[in-house]
Amino acid sequence: xxxxxxxxxxxxxxxxxxxxxxxxxxxxxxxxxxxxxxxxxxxxxxxxxxxxxxxxxxxxxxxxxxxxxxxxxxxxxxxxxxxxxxxxxxxxxxxxxxxxxxxxxxxxxxxxxxxxxxxxxxxxxxxxxxxxxxxxxxxxxxxxxxxxxxxxxxxxxxxxxxxxxxxxxxxxxxxxxxxxxxxxxxxxxxxxxxxxxxxxxxxxxxxxxxxxxxxxxxxxxxxxxxxxxxxxxxxxxxxxxxxxxxxxxxxxxxxxxxxxxxxxxxxxxxxxxxxxxxxxxxxxxxxxxxxxxxxxxxxxxxxxxxxxxxxxxxxxxxxxxxxxxxxxxxxxxxxxxxxxxxxxxxxxxxxxxxxxxxxxxxxxxxxxxxxxxxxxxxxxxxxxxxxxxxxxxxxxxxxxxxxxxxxxxxxxxxxxxxxxxxxxxxxxxxxxxxxxxxxxxxxxxxxxxxxxxxxxxxxxxxxxxxxxxxxxxxxxxxxxxxxxxxxxxxxxxxxxxxxxxxxxxxxxxxxxxxxxxxxxxxxxxxxxxxxxxxxxxxxxxxxxxxxxxx
Amino acid sequence: xxxxxxxxxxxxxxxxxxxxxxxxxxxxxxxxxxxxxxxxxxxxxxxxxxxxxxxxxxxxxxxxxxxxxxxxxxxxxxxxxxxxxxxxxxxxxxxxxxxxxxxxxxxxxxxxxxxxxxxxxxxxxxxxxxxxxxxxxxxxxxxxxxxxxxxxxxxxxxxxxxxxxxxxxxxxxxxxxxxxxxxxxxxxxxxxxxxxxxxxxxxxxxxxxxxxxxxxxxxxxxxxxxxxxxxxxxxxxxxxxxxxxxxxxxxxxxxxxxxxxxxxxxxxxxxxxxxxxxxxxxxxxxxxxxxxxxxxxxxxxxxxxxxxxxxxxxxxxxxxxxxxxxxxxxxxxxxxxxxxxxxxxxxxxxxxxxxxxxxxxx
Ligand SMILES: Nc1ncnc2c1ncn2[C@@H]1O[C@H](COP(=O)(O)OP(=O)(O)OP(=O)(O)O)[C@@H](O)[C@H]1O
Ligand SMILES: [Mg+2]
Numbered sequence: 009x010x011x012x013x014x015x016x017x018x019x020x021x022x023x024x025x026x027x028x029x030x031x032x033x034x035x036x037x038x039x040x041x042x043x044x045x046x047x048x049x050x051x052x053x054x055x056x057x058x059x060x061x062x063x064x065x066x067x068x069x070x071x072x073x074x075x076x077x078x079x080x081x082x083x084x085x086x087x088x089x090x091x092x093x094x095x096x097x098x099x100x101x102x103x104x105x106x107x108x109x110x111x112x113x114x115x116x117x118x119x120x121x122x123x124x125x126x127x128x129x130x131x132x133x134x135x136x137x138x139x140x141x142x143x144x145x146x147x148x149x150x151x152x153x154x155x156x157x158x159x160x161x162x163x164x165x166x167x168x169x170x171x172x173x174x175x176x177x178x179x180x181x182x183x184x185x186x187x188x189x190x191x192x193x194x195x196x197x198x199x200x201x202x203x204x205x206x207x208x209x210x211x212x213x214x215x216x217x218x219x220x221x222x223x224x225x226x227x228x229x230x231x232x233x234x235x236x237x238x239x240x241x242x243x244x245x246x247x248x249x250x251x252x253x254x255x256x257x258x259x260x261x262x263x264x265x266x267x268x269x270x271x272x273x274x275x276x277x278x279x280x281x282x283x284x285x286x287x288x289x290x291x292x293x294x295x296x297x298x299x300x301x302x303x304x305x306x307x308x309x310x311x312x313x314x315x316x317x318x319x320x321x322x323x324x325x326x327x328x329x330x331x332x333x334x335x336x337x338x339x340x341x342x343x344x345x346x347x348x349x350x351x352x353x354x355x356x357x358x359x360x361x362x363x364x365x366x367x368x369x370x371x372x373x374x375x376x377x378x379x380x381x382x383x384x385x386x387x388x389x390x391x392x393x394x395x396x397x398x399x400x401x402x403x404x405x406x407x408x409x410x411x412x413x414x415x416x417x418x419x420x421x422x423x424x425x426x427x428x429x430x431x432x433x434x435x436x437x438x439x440x441x442x443x444x445x446x447x448x449x450x451x452x453x454x455x456x457x458x459x460x461x462x463x464x465x466x467x468x469x470x471x472x473x474x475x476x477x478x479x480x481x482x483x484x485x486x487x488x489x490x491x492x493x494x495x496x497x498x499x500x501x502x503x504x505x506x507x508x509x510x511x512x513x514x515x516x517x518x519x520x521x522x523x524x525x526x527x528x529x530x531x532x533x534x535x536x537x538x539x540x541x542x543x544x545x546x547x548x549x550x551x552x553x554x555x556x557x558x
Numbered sequence: 559x560x561x562x563x564x565x566x567x568x569x570x571x572x573x574x575x576x577x578x579x580x581x582x583x584x585x586x587x588x589x590x591x592x593x594x595x596x597x598x599x600x601x602x603x604x605x606x607x608x609x610x611x612x613x614x615x616x617x618x619x620x621x622x623x624x625x626x627x628x629x630x631x632x633x634x635x636x637x638x639x640x641x642x643x644x645x646x647x648x649x650x651x652x653x654x655x656x657x658x659x660x661x662x663x664x665x666x667x668x669x670x671x672x673x674x675x676x677x678x679x680x681x682x683x684x685x686x687x688x689x690x691x692x693x694x695x696x697x698x699x700x701x702x703x704x705x706x707x708x709x710x711x712x713x714x715x716x717x718x719x720x721x722x723x724x725x726x727x728x729x730x731x732x733x734x735x736x737x738x739x740x741x742x743x744x745x746x747x748x749x750x751x752x753x754x755x756x757x758x759x760x761x762x763x764x765x766x767x768x769x770x771x772x773x774x775x776x777x778x779x780x781x782x783x784x785x786x787x788x789x790x791x792x793x794x795x796x797x798x799x800x801x802x803x804x805x806x807x808x809x810x811x812x813x814x815x816x817x818x819x820x821x822x823x824x825x826x827x828x829x830x831x832x833x834x835x836x837x838x839x840x841x842x843x844x845x846x847x848x849x850x851x852x853x854x855x856x857x858x859x860x861x862x863x864x865x866x867x868x869x870x871x872x873x874x875x876x877x878x879x880x881x882x883x884x885x886x887x888x889x890x891x892x893x894x895x896x897x898x899x900x901x902x903x904x905x906x907x908x909x910x911x912x913x914x915x916x917x918x919x920x
Contacts, residue, residue: 455643459701461630462608462637463657463708470631477647
């Protein structure tokens with residue numbers, strides 16, 4: 009730890025950050041933990057909430073369903089993502105840029121848009137289903153476990169694709185060539201040499217998709233129907249307990265946190281080191297496929313990315329369809345947009361307001377945190393770094409419940425205001441920002457700042473004059489990605505919103521629940537457009553590094 | 559005159575002591591080099607001087623001023639870094655003027671001083687380049703110009719040349735030396751390259767394990783090392799284990815000589831005799847010499863280097879490296895040849911078991 013003479017401005021900053029995290033992360037979450045041990049009726053300490061869950065069939069079902077959704081989503085995402093990664097790494101597929109763009113589009117489009125687009129196409133009266141029924145072909149509806157898994161697979165496969173193709177690119181092709189020269193045939197080469205080397209990436213991305221799947225709320229809620237998972241169950245319990253103690257919802261939240269913690273920690277363990285990174289990376293020369301092979305390669309690759317992009321495309325197309333009330337009609341019109349502009353501008357304005365405020369906070373606090381973590385090693389910062397793991401472990405719905413139960417009484421009675429939604433986004437996204445800053449700083453020599461100090465700048469000015477401008481592109485890219493998540497946040501906001509603080513995702517969710525698909529499509533398109541612009545800018549600012557997206 | 563006095567400075571990281579009571583006095587305008595192996599604490603000492611580390615005890619005085627009580631940014635110390643630390647977002651001129659901006663220097667004067675500094679390090683014409691468009695050597699010139707532009711009281715350089723290739727290293731080394739002479743800035747230079755240290759320094763401090771082993775001018779450091787470590791670290795040195803018991807002097811593992819002259823100069827018990835390869839002469843077998851030690855052995859290996867030959871001998875079960883000007887082809891020693899060598903007393907260094915060393919002749 010560096011000790012400087014005179015006043016060290018980083019000491020009070022570190023204290024301030026500790027207080028901030030204790031107040032807005034630890035304090036609210038502690039309410040969930042405490043409430044889970046307090047009996048709803050008597051108000052005494054007890055395990056009754058856990059006992060009730062233990063005895064409830066609904067809970068058993070939700071617990072099992074959570075794992076079905078998690079493993080199902082993971083398996084689907086793995087199959088799609090791995091296939092695409094291997095295809096595009098080993099064969100020269102034309103339009104690689106388009107494939108990447110479509111994959112990224114699937115990645116950034118909000119999960120509930122996915123769920124709802126699939127309903128529009130394959131729901132009870134979904135267009136594709138109706139179309140096929142007219143031709144005498146009856147296919148089952150999207151509702152239920154199968155639909156949830158399908159949506160997860162197409163939603164989360166880009167993580168596997170991006171992470172695994174990154175690992176494949178980092179792999180030195182000389183290794184495979186060496187095996188080839190030793191006479192190992194191609195298939196064996198892949199399974200004996202390549203696969204073991206990219207295994208950490210595969211396992212890491214698989215566990216990531218698992219964690220994302222079990223934390224997702226919108227998808228099972230919208231198309232699960234009777235397929236309840238822990239996240240939706242926690243929400244229902246919370247809704248039924250409103251006004252009283254949220255003991256049941258809290259106990260369920262604790263179980264959800266513990267479950268996702270196990271998998272997040274496993275994931276951390278899987279990706280703990282990039283053992284096989286070689287310094288001498290020469291790029292692989294992909295084969296060009298011919299004849300039937302080419303049809304297979306192209307067909308498969310484009311099928312995957314197009315299916316993944318269906319939700320986004322559907323939302324855009326349907327937003328321009330003529331409607332009468334909630335029902336789509338033949339022909340095109342701007343009706344839905346007129347409607348959202350005339351009567352639904354509040355959610356749009358709210359979303360922009362809250363997201364921008366949250367991002368400003370995230371950038372300021374995240375930069376300071378990232379600096380402490382990267383440059384002031386010590387027991388206190390190490391503990392801060394560990395504490396920042398917590399938001400990764402807490403599903404949005406749980407964070408919402410925690411905030412609402414802690415902040416509905418003075419001194420900080422902000423429940424029902426926009427602040428609490430900003431706070432939720434801020435706390436959830438902060439670790440991503442501070443990690444991005446810490447990473448950018450680790451690539452920057454500490455002697456730059458020392459040079460400025462030796463030239464006569466106070467430590468704080470050295471930081472603002474030298475370090476900040478140098479990590480600014482990284483900060484901006486991180487900020488835009490935070491903006492994207494902030495705009496698309498559904499689960500916590502759903503717990504936290506009241507009439508006046510409704511956001512776009514919540515409005516879309518409610519419209520879909522009401523069957524008002526026209527409005528949902530138009531709002532979703534606006535959201536998607538804002539998202540795509542932000543992501544494209546972030547991508548550009550980060551020097552086209554895909555890591556910014558993950 | 560403002561001398562720099564470093565007085566019993568100690569520093570430990572956790573429980574590991576890194577500097578054990580360093581005492582140094584550096585004259586105004588001196589080019590002072592800290593030379594030592596990796597991990598001996600050179601950088602640590604430099605960072606204490608710069609103010610990036612607090613010493614655990616001891617003081618640093620520059621003239622009458624307690625330097626160690628000032629925060630780093632008020633010390634007026636120029637620093638040149640191993641990794642250049644050139645600000646990548648600023649042009650060459652902006653980099654060099656960066657320190658002046660923190661001082662109240664008028665903009666016309668600033669331009670003038672940046673121009674002057676650029677000329678001194680031969681960067682004229684590159685004012686508007688960004689560092690990414692500069693070679694490593696040019697970047698380090700920017701680092702140097704930036705440090706001298708603030709007219710520091712003290713210039714610190716931490717292995718400034720170690721990331722450059724060999725040719726550039728010698729070139730820039732000489733330039734740094736000339737510039738330092740011209741400006742008369744007191745300079746502390748860190749290196750682990752002994753040749754570099756010998757070439758540029760007024761004074762060298764050989765450091766080992768957080769301690770100053772010897773502080774002297776380059777000639778003394780090379781010819782009269784004060785410790786066994788200094789003898790072994792700077793240049794190449796042969797060490798011959800010896801044992802002096804009443805009546806007989808054992809040299810190497812199994813040789814015994816009876817040279818009253820030598821025996822009189824040696825202490826009792828075990829010690830080592832050290833000698834540089836270039837001070838050993840190959841002589842005729844029958845050679846007898848009153849002021850030198852003659853040993854016999856055979857050639858194990860010869861390495862021909864053009865100007866000179868290196869011969870590795872084995873005598874008394876002990877190996878000895880000899881360096882002589884290359885003789886004619888016929889006279890080149892061949893492997894297995896029996897030879898005699900002369901070790902003049904005047905070049906022998908006596909190393910005591912406690913690590914001290916000194917010339918054999920009083
Ligand atoms: N911040 C630190 N924390 C703990 N130990 C440190 C720290 N900085 C240096 N050390 C240790 O102190 C010792 C001296 O380090 P220092 O950097 O001064 O060596 P050096 O002589 O400059 O070596 P080199 O030639 O490799 O640069 C080393 O053993 C190093 O591991
Ligand atoms: Mg060093």
